[in-house]
Amino acid sequence: MPVAGRFITFEGIDGAGKSTHIAALTERLAAQGELVNTREPGGTPLAETLRGLFLNSGMDALTELLLVFAGRRDHLRQVIEPALAAGKTVLCDRFTDASFAYQGFGRGMDLAQLATLEQWVQAGRQPDLTLWFDLPAAQAAQRRVGREVGAREADRFEQQDLDFFERVRAGYAARAAAAPERFARIDASVLVPEVWAQIVAVMEARGW
Numbered sequence: 587m588p589v590a591g592r593f594i595t596f597e598g599i600d601g602a603g604k605s606t607h608i609a610a611l612t613e614r615l616a617a618q619g620e621l622v623n624t625r626e627p628g629g630t631p632l633a634e635t636l637r638g639l640f641l642n643s644g645m646d647a648l649t650e651l652l653l654v655f656a657g658r659r660d661h662l663r664q665v666i667e668p669a670l671a672a673g674k675t676v677l678c679d680r681f682t683d684a685s686f687a688y689q690g691f692g693r694g695m696d697l698a699q700l701a702t703l704e705q706w707v708q709a710g711r712q713p714d715l716t717l718w719f720d721l722p723a724a725q726a727a728q729r730r731v732g733r734e735v736g737a738r739e740a741d742r743f744e745q746q747d748l749d750f751f752e753r754v755r756a757g758y759a760a761r762a763a764a765a766p767e768r769f770a771r772i773d774a775s776v777l778v779p780e781v782w783a784q785i786v787a788v789m790e791a792r793g794w
């Protein structure tokens with residue numbers, strides 16, 4: 587019988603450096619077994635369709651919250667749970683901590699209702715490790731400007747102000763404090779090689 591795989595998630599405010607380091611970690615872990623790279627919102631055809639609406643259509647905060655959990659349910663059933671059951675490592679760019687941070691702390695949605703949705707949709711499933719890329723909102727905004735020259739228009743979240751992103755950041759800090767065994771805070775404000783060294787140290791501490 588295959589050993590259950592590892593579920594690793596990547597969190598942080600927009601522009602924190604997640605994508606940059608997911609690519610590097612994918613290379614490092616590829617030697618250890620089969621990997622599945624995925625993301626939220628998204629990860630299945632249905633959830634990717636919902637992602638387009640979520641990022642770009644006007645809606646109230648409750649609709650936004652329900653949409654992202656609907657996509658998550660499909661993603662868990664179609665991709666994450668089967669991969670873990672087959673012993674694969676799942677690298678997921680954002681998961682439910684983002685809902686607590688963005689919809690809970692950013693938009694002010696009720697955290698108890700979020701916890702109910704989390705339990706209902708995930709049936710106990712939690713990441714084995716969450717790498718939280720932490721940096722000040724102003725620094726992340728500068729990085730996004732650098733990245734967005736010539737790229738697509740900013741989505742509904744990227745258009746938010748610094749106060750919104752500082753609330754989201756506080757949301758991640760609260761989630762990390764509530765689950766210290768699962769979360770590893772990465773100081774994402776430093777140069778790429780220094781960020782990477784922190785990630786390697788976290789992986790080595792787990793024997794991964």
Ligand SMILES: Nc1ncnc2c1ncn2[C@@H]1O[C@H](COP(=O)(O)OP(=O)(O)OP(=O)(O)O)[C@@H](O)[C@H]1O
Pocket residue numbers: 598599600601602603604605606607729730732733774775776777778781
């Ligand atoms: N440590 C770093 N120092 C300076 N620039 C960085 C660092 N890490 C990433 N960057 C740059 O910052 C920009 C944002 O990085 P990246 O796209 O990896 O962030 P992200 O967290 O995936 O963003 P999003 O959540 O918006 O998708 C990119 O241009 C990237 O090259």
Ligand SMILES: Cc1cn([C@H]2C[C@H](O)[C@@H](COP(=O)(O)O)O2)c(=O)[nH]c1=O
Pocket residue numbers: 600625626627654679680681682683684685686688689743744
């Ligand atoms: C999972 C999830 C995501 N969000 C937000 C966070 C980002 O602004 C976008 C996704 O964009 P990315 O370029 O793929 O990082 O969606 C959210 O508000 N709530 C969530 O649960």
